[in-house]
Amino acid sequence: MATRSRKGKKCTVIGGCGFLGRYIVERLLEEGYTVSVFDIAKTFEDDRVKFFVGDLCQEKDLAPAISDVQTVFHCASPPPSSDDRDLFYRVNFVGTKNIISACKKAGVQKLVLTSSASVVYEGTDIKNGTEDLPYAKKPMDYYTETKVLQEKEVLAANSPEENFFTVAIRPHGIFGPRDRQLVPILVDTARAGKTKFMIGNGENLVDFTYVVNVAHGHLLAAEHLHKDSPVCGKAFHITNDEPIPFWTFMSRILEGLNYPSPKMGLPYLLIYYLAAFLQLLCLLLKPIKEIKPTFTPMRVALAGTYHYYSCQRAKQLMGYKPVVPLDEGIKLTVKGYAHLQNNN
Numbered sequence: 268m269a270t271r272s273r274k275g276k277k278c279t280v281i282g283g284c285g286f287l288g289r290y291i292v293e294r295l296l297e298e299g300y301t302v303s304v305f306d307i308a309k310t311f312e313d314d315r316v317k318f319f320v321g322d323l324c325q326e327k328d329l330a331p332a333i334s335d336v337q338t339v340f341h342c343a344s345p346p347p348s349s350d351d352r353d354l355f356y357r358v359n360f361v362g363t364k365n366i367i368s369a370c371k372k373a374g375v376q377k378l379v380l381t382s383s384a385s386v387v388y389e390g391t392d393i394k395n396g397t398e399d400l401p402y403a404k405k406p407m408d409y410y411t412e413t414k415v416l417q418e419k420e421v422l423a424a425n426s427p428e429e430n431f432f433t434v435a436i437r438p439h440g441i442f443g444p445r446d447r448q449l450v451p452i453l454v455d456t457a458r459a460g461k462t463k464f465m466i467g468n469g470e471n472l473v474d475f476t477y478v479v480n481v482a483h484g485h486l487l488a489a490e491h492l493h494k495d496s497p498v499c500g501k502a503f504h505i506t507n508d509e510p511i512p513f514w515t516f517m518s519r520i521l522e523g524l525n526y527p528s529p530k531m532g533l534p535y536l537l538i539y540y541l542a543a544f545l546q547l548l549c550l551l552l553k554p555i556k557e558i559k560p561t562f563t564p565m566r567v568a569l570a571g572t573y574h575y576y577s578c579q580r581a582k583q584l585m586g587y588k589p590v591v592p593l594d595e596g597i598k599l600t601v602k603g604y605a606h607l608q609n610n611n
């Protein structure tokens with residue numbers, strides 16, 4: 268009993284120096300957990316946290332970081348903007364198999380994976396999609412392709428007979444202060460004068476999820492992960508439960524940072540096929556010059572289609588509900604990015 272209670276509040280966050288990972292760490296500390304962080308790069312200091320710097324692609328690096336802990340949170344991934352197929356495969360697929368193997372050897376009881384709602388997205392409308400939707404047969408990019416492989420691996424590893432329980436959390440469009448993808452890329456796009464027009468008619472509803480709600484969903488999942496729990500071996504959408512027109516959300520952020528927001532829409536299919544052509548051109552020119560287009564087919568699809576998800580399963584099985592409403596999350600985010608304000 269002593270061993271179990273001693274391990275009970277000890278956990279490791281793999282990818283804990285990242286945008287979401289650090290919020291999970293902060294939430295765990297608030298809840299009285301003993302927290303270790305494993306990451307390939309240490310990006311912050313906190314005397315309450317034990318840091319392990321290593322590469323999850325090397326299973327031997329993992330062992331010291333997960334020794335004597337009950338729960339591992341795995342939220343490491345290469346940035347979705349990367350186009351390095353091999354990196355995605357090594358980190359998200361092979362690396363995740365390393366984590367499963369290392370957890371089982373170390374006697375870790377719970378593995379909480381940060382997956383993505385995008386694992387069912389193929390660039391066409393999804394309205395109030397449930398977790399029962401099939402995995403994307405034709406993922407739109409390498410990132411999504413390896414997130415599908417990763418989630419399948421983790422859920423299949425759920426093994427009550429080995430006292431090893433797994434769960435996958437599927438957030439979508441995570442935003443908040445310290446984000447490295449959404450707001451910084453949006454501001455760069457605005458500064459390049461590329462947000463004069465919106466893609467599509469601006470009516471498509473999308474889930475954007477304030478980061479504290481995602482961290483909250485991860486802790487709820489860990490707390491409900493135990494023998495005979497209906498949570499084991501399942502995926503859960505975690506959203507703000509407030510789908511919003513994509514360009515309304517973007518305009519709120521842009522105007523909050525004093526950038527002009529798009530007023531006119533361009534035909535979605537025209538921009539999508541233009542983006543696909545540009546992607547092919549960049550591929551052909553790669554041996555001569557590396558060009559990274561802002562509007563990739565995936566981003567155009569995300570900007571021009573409906574994609575919002577039901578979190579009913581998380582509400583029913585984990586008692587999930589967002590702790591920060593969307594409007595408040597947007598205000599906190601704008602405030603957190605004052606340094607990116609338009610001063611012209």
Ligand SMILES: NC(=O)C1=CN([C@@H]2O[C@H](COP(=O)(O)OP(=O)(O)OC[C@H]3O[C@@H](n4cnc5c(N)ncnc54)[C@H](O)[C@@H]3O)[C@@H](O)[C@H]2O)C=CC1
Pocket residue numbers: 281282283284285286287288305306307308321322323324341342343344345346358362381382383384414437438439440441442447448
């Ligand atoms: N940002 C978003 O909108 C969404 C993100 N996700 C998922 O959430 C998770 C966290 O995403 P973010 O916090 O946005 O990413 P991030 O890039 O801020 O954090 C990822 C962390 O993983 C670490 N990492 C990468 N490769 C590693 C390796 N080989 N060994 C050890 N550590 C490594 C990085 O150093 C970084 O600290 C990812 O799994 C991502 O797929 C899911 C849905 C939406």
Ligand SMILES: CC(C)=CCC[C@@H](C)[C@H]1CC[C@H]2C3=C(CC[C@]12C)[C@@]1(C)CCC(=O)C[C@@H]1CC3
Pocket residue numbers: 347382383384385439440441448449450452453456561562566567569570
């Ligand atoms: C069209 C344009 C240039 C918009 C600027 C914002 C975009 C960079 C974000 C809008 C939706 C975001 C998003 C993700 C990354 C950043 C955006 C494309 C993810 C692909 C990140 C990883 C995931 O798991 C799914 C996310 C979907 C939404």
